Amino acid sequence: MTSSAHLVSLPPPCMPGDRVAVVSPSWAAPAYFPALHEQAMRRVREDLGLEPVEYPSTRMPSTPARRAADLMAAFLDPSITAILATIGGDDQLTVLPHLDAAVVQRNPKRFLGYSDNTNLLNWLWFHGIGAIHGGSTQVHLGPGPHPDPVHLSSLRAALFGGSSELRPLSASWDHGISWQLDQSLNDVPPTPDDDPGEARWTWHGPPAPVRGRTWGGNLEVLQWVLAVGRHVLPSDAYAGCVLLLETSEERPSASEVTRMMRVLGERGLLGAAAAVVVARPQAAEVDDDPGTGARRHYREAQREAALNQLQRYAPGILAVVGVEFGHTRPQYLLPHGGYVTLDPTNNRIVAEFGAPGPLGTAQEAQGCG
Numbered sequence: 001m002t003s004s005a006h007l008v009s010l011p012p013p014c015m016p017g018d019r020v021a022v023v024s025p026s027w028a029a030p031a032y033f034p035a036l037h038e039q040a041m042r043r044v045r046e047d048l049g050l051e052p053v054e055y056p057s058t059r060m061p062s063t064p065a066r067r068a069a070d071l072m073a074a075f076l077d078p079s080i081t082a083i084l085a086t087i088g089g090d091d092q093l094t095v096l097p098h099l100d101a102a103v104v105q106r107n108p109k110r111f112l113g114y115s116d117n118t119n120l121l122n123w124l125w126f127h128g129i130g131a132i133h134g135g136s137t138q139v140h141l142g143p144g145p146h147p148d149p150v151h152l153s154s155l156r157a158a159l160f161g162g163s164s165e166l167r168p169l170s171a172s173w174d175h176g177i178s179w180q181l182d183q184s185l186n187d188v189p190p191t192p193d194d195d196p197g198e199a200r201w202t203w204h205g206p207p208a209p210v211r212g213r214t215w216g217g218n219l220e221v222l223q224w225v226l227a228v229g230r231h232v233l234p235s236d237a238y239a240g241c242v243l244l245l246e247t248s249e250e251r252p253s254a255s256e257v258t259r260m261m262r263v264l265g266e267r268g269l270l271g272a273a274a275a276v277v278v279a280r281p282q283a284a285e286v287d288d289d290p291g292t293g294a295r296r297h298y299r300e301a302q303r304e305a306a307l308n309q310l311q312r313y314a315p316g317i318l319a320v321v322g323v324e325f326g327h328t329r330p331q332y333l334l335p336h337g338g339y340v341t342l343d344p345t346n347n348r349i350v351a352e353f354g355a356p357g358p359l360g361t362a363q364e365a366q367g368c369g
Contacts, residue, residue, distance in 0.1 A: 005367025006237035008213060008337040010130030010354055011108040013161030016049040018081040020159075021074035021109075022058055022137060025067050026089025026116040029138045030059040033179045036142035037086065043141045044084075047152060048159065052137075053080060064091070068098030071120075075107045082159055087138040088115030088248075093224050095119070096231070101127045112158060115248055115327065118217030119225060121336045125215055126231035130337025132158045132353075133217060133244060134325055143176045143184050148330035154351075158333040161356030166323065166332050166349040168200035173329045174284040174295070175249075193284060193328075198296045200280075203344040204307060205318040210275040211341040213368045214334060216244035218326075219260050220252060226263060235268030241368035242340055243269070246279030246326030247302065254301035261306060265313030274368070275318040275342050277334075277349070278306050279326030318342055323349065 014020065022041070024030065030037035037059065044052045055070035056062065062070075074083050096119060105127055111120060112135035124131050135158065140151050147155075150169065157164035171192035177184040215238060216222065222245075226232055243264075247257065264270050281302050283295035290298075303321045310319055320342060325332045332351075334340060339352040 006128070006233055007367055008125055008128055008130050009108070010335055010338040011110050012081070013110065013354055013356055014050065014081045014159045016160070017051070019051045019053050019079045020044070021077070021080045021083040022052045022054050022086060023067070023070055023074060023083060024058050024086045025071060025095055025113070025120060026085070026092045027087055028057060028059060028061045029087040031061055033138065033142070034059065035185060036138060036179055039185060040137040040142035043147055044137065047147055048156065050159070052084075058086065064094040065098050068095045071095070072100060072103060075104050075109055078107075080109060082110040082112065084135060084137055085111070085113030085117050087136050088113070088117055090116055092116045092119040093228060096123050099123065104129065110159065112333070114246070115218050116221055118221035121217050122215070122222075122225050123231050125337050126233065130335060132333055133214070133336040134158070134331055134333035140329065140331055143179070144188055145186050150330040150332070154331075154333045157351070157353050158335075161354045163353065164332070164351045166325075166351060167347065168322070169324050169330065172280060172324055174282045174289075175286045176329065178286045193295060195292050195296050198299065199322065201320055201322045201347065202303065203318075203320050203347070204310075205316060207344050208318075209341055209343045209345070210242065210318050211339060212240055212242040212274045213339055213366065214242045214244050214336055215368070217246070217336065219245050219247050219257065220250065223260050223263060226267065235272045237367075238269055238272045239368060240274045241272065242342065243273040243276045244325070244334060244336070245276065245306070247281045249282050249285060249327050251282060251298065254305040257302050257305040258309060261309035265309055270310060270313040273314060273317060276310060276314070277323050277325070277340070277342065278303070278319065278321040280322045280324050280328050282327040318344065320344070320349070
């Protein structure tokens with residue numbers, strides 16, 4: 001570890017029966033789909049054994065200042081042990097200036113979110129606080145007859161501590177049933193977005209395992225984080241990290257992925273990484289499914305775009321592409337600022353979420369290397 005290492009600690013895990021905040025730091029999806037939200041809250045109680053606590057902006061479109069005030073209230077409340085985002089959005093960047101870093105550092109909580117919540121994940125990382133990439137109450141707990149067992153198992157580890165093993169999934173969905181329809185509450189999407197000819201995870205680089213502390217998130221949102229530059233450290237602060245990258249339902253083209261990866265490369269962030277994990281991208285939407293062949297082509301093109309930029313800026317790096325931790329379903333959760341081990345020989349990733357139970361404490365603050 002060099003003197004420039006940036007120290008990050010994952011806050012302590014929850015205990016069954018704890019109170020957890022449910023917030024909408026970006027888009028207030030519960031305002032538009034209240035039945036899904038209510039079902040998600042029931043499942044927080046029944047499937048997770050936690051008590052959800054809502055705030056004024058959880059179910060109401062609100063200003064950035066109002067959303068930030070609710071986040072600060074959640075961090076300040078000593079009875080709250082974790083903070084769950086309902087969903088992402090596209091303007092969370094405007095919430096960050098209203099947050100008080102000193103208060104959050106004195107009262108760290110596990111924050112769970114992805115997509116536009118990449119803003120908060122990296123704001124927390126900048127201030128030395130680890131979090132959880134993944135988990136959306138509206139997306140992953142609200143729809144269908146029950147939460148997917150894969151997601152639920154991963155979510156429990158993220159909340160309560162312990163480790164979680166990720167392996168390639170046999171089935172994956174790009175989208176569910178339209179939330180406009182009552183069937184979204186009880187029905188399973190008819191068929192997974194499977195293609196027997198499509199590769200699942202693909203490993204690239206040396207066969208030796210790599211263990212490192214994570215950072216990253218949604219590739220499109222990372223461009224905003226880098227452009228604004230308020231909560232970005234010099235590249236050597238990320239040296240030895242495992243970089244997590246995923247793309248959104250907006251389905252950026254391979255050319256766009258190339259340009260965004262190029263920015264990371266020119267900032268020295270690809271070269272600083274010890275390894276890279278790239279998510280299986282969403283290739284269709286509920287009202288725009290191009291078909292099996294087009295979905296496969298999209299995923300293959302995005303994979304090649306990412307690998308080409310890694311070859312240019314980080315030749316020889318260990319990378320795994322196609323991991324189900326992004327916008328597809330079911331979704332694995334990963335620590336953001338905690339440790340993962342990439343194990344190419346055994347085709348698996350092990351995510352570490354800290355010691356579980358009453359003795360569970362914050363992970364020791366360490367840098368990436």
